[in-house]
């Protein structure tokens with residue numbers, strides 16, 4: 001079953017925050033996304049799930065404009081990425097927050113200066129306002145008062161939260177998270193889930209999360225898109241995904257491993273194709 005559009009009850013007047021149509025992506029001669037439709041409504045938390053290599057990161061890179069589609073269109077906040085000029089793209093980037101796996105802090109700066117960085121780079125606000133805004137965002141992620149510490153003085157979970165404070169310091173309307181719980185213990189990971197829910201509720205953000213963590217996905221997602229071999233298998237609510245009779249989806253939910261590729265020739269051929 002494929003439900004390309006959001007299954008949530010959305011007012012007809014609400015323009016999707018993200019609208020992807022027929023997205024194809026290739027690496028060399030190998031196609032890794034096949035006609036992906038992906039549309040996210042204002043205020044929605046969408047989780048993207050799929051096995052390793054299913055195309056989640058590739059989709060994310062197209063959504064934030066790091067890769068250009070071979071075919072299809074990506075519209076964010078009403079802007080068609082392929083048609084936007086440099087200024088329009090810059091304005092758009094300021095309205096988007098990204099929290100990537102490796103999104104570490106700069107170790108030579110205090111936590112407060114790390115959080116303030118986007119404001120110093122992209123705005124002309126005075127230093128006092130910048131300091132107040134950074135501290136407020138540190139409070140949002142439960143790190144109020146930590147602004148003068150160095151990143152090395154924080155735990156792994158605190159570093160993640162500080163990086164999140166930096167990602168939201170410009171009040172983005174749209175946030176992307178890539179594997180937010182990776183490498184975190186279950187308690188810290190659950191705290192981060194809570195934070196993601198708070199961001200949506202308190203700051204009215206629209207949020208896309210790529211994750212392998214089923215527990216986290218079921219806790220935070222309004223809707224889930226399941227990718228498999230570069231295709232959308234389904235977009236639905238948690239209940240719809242759970243009730244799906246698609247074998248691949250059930251494998252994913254029950255953590256059943258996919259058949260291991262044993263055709264060495266095909267594997268080597270693919271590698272050479274990728275290099276070509």
Ligand SMILES: Nc1ncnc2c1ncn2[C@@H]1O[C@H](COP(=O)(O)OP(=O)(O)OP(=O)(O)O)[C@@H](O)[C@H]1O
Nearest residue numbers: 027028032050051052053054055056057058059274
């Ligand atoms: N830079 C690249 N060059 C060539 N092939 C790539 C590149 N990046 C990804 N691929 C291939 O594209 C396919 C999709 O990869 P992608 O990283 O988007 O999947 P994923 O679902 O994010 O995987 P994972 O969960 O393991 O991170 C995979 O087969 C991968 O090997």
